Amino acid sequence: MLSTRQIAREIVAREGGYVDDPDDPGGATMHGVTLATLKRLGLDLDGDGVITKSDVAQVTAAQAEDIFLEHYFRRPGLADLPEMLQASVFDMYVNAGVNAIRVLQNLLNDMGLPIEVDGALGPQTLQAAAQAARLAPDHLADAYGIARREYYYRLGDMRPASRKFATRRDGGKGGWIRRAEAFIAPRFHLSDAQHRARVASWG
Numbered sequence: 132m133l134s135t136r137q138i139a140r141e142i143v144a145r146e147g148g149y150v151d152d153p154d155d156p157g158g159a160t161m162h163g164v165t166l167a168t169l170k171r172l173g174l175d176l177d178g179d180g181v182i183t184k185s186d187v188a189q190v191t192a193a194q195a196e197d198i199f200l201e202h203y204f205r206r207p208g209l210a211d212l213p214e215m216l217q218a219s220v221f222d223m224y225v226n227a228g229v230n231a232i233r234v235l236q237n238l239l240n241d242m243g244l245p246i247e248v249d250g251a252l253g254p255q256t257l258q259a260a261a262q263a264a265r266l267a268p269d270h271l272a273d274a275y276g277i278a279r280r281e282y283y284y285r286l287g288d289m290r291p292a293s294r295k296f297a298t299r300r301d302g303g304k305g306g307w308i309r310r311a312e313a314f315i316a317p318r319f320h321l322s323d324a325q326h327r328a329r330v331a332s333w334g
Contacts (some may be wrong), residue, residue, distance in 0.1 A: 135204055138218050139196040142225050145310060146195070149188050154292040159184045162195035163225050172202070199225055207232070208252040213264035215272045219314035223279055226310065230282065232256070238278045239263055276315035283307040284329055291333070298330050 133141075146163030157165045166187050169176070176186040190198075203224045204210065209217055216235070223231035229250030236248040236256055244259040263271050286307075287294040298305045304312075304326050312320045321329070 133218065135200060135210070135217075135221070136196065138221055139199045139204070140192075142199055142222050143192050143195045145222070145313075146225070151184065154295065156293075159187045161187045161190040162192050164190045164195045164198055168198065168202070172198070208257070211252065211257050212260055213271070215264060215268070216260065216275055219272060219276055219279065222310070222314065226307075227282075231279075234278050234282050235260065235275060238275055241278075242266070242274075272314065273316050273319050276311055277319060280308060280311035280315070280321075283311060287330065287333060294330070294333050298326070298333070302327050302330070 143162045146160065149159070149161045151159040157167070159166050164187065166182070166184060169186050169190075170182045173182075174186065175182050176189040179185075199221075204217075204221050207224060207229075209221050209224065212220060220231050220235060223234065232250045232252055233248050236246055236250075239246055239256070239259045240248070242263055244262055246255045246259050267274065283297050287297040294305075296305050297307045303323060304321070308321075308326065
């Protein structure tokens, strides 16, 4: 099992360098760290008294790892989840914030473990997750990854500007889908034909 530091390092590698895509709701990012995150944490990296995109551009990979470990893993309580879920939920939390928890909560409800969908890892969610891990130890991680993949597809359904993150220009799987499937057993990956059928209505 990878350590949380190794998971954070892989997340930084997946996020890549500086990106400022106007279609990305997260805005300017460096190694996955957004301007909003720097402002929330009060990190004025260039010391000019204001936190702007220039600060985002100065975020190092090591700083990004530390930010993710403290603010996207430890503080939200991801260490209390069943170990089989931690890597995928951590990766999605960096990518989509509390929606990573909402995806899990919806999945637990679908499994017959009724809990409130509030995006917080409270006692009820943790208890339900532990129960789900006992009920389906060989399938829970895949089930979460599949639910995560569908979350990204639904974003594309609802927000045309986000479709380029779920599908490439040639119609193949985009970054969001490949990222979700990195945490799903290969036998549950969609074929290229299945992916194209899922996004056919996008035009």
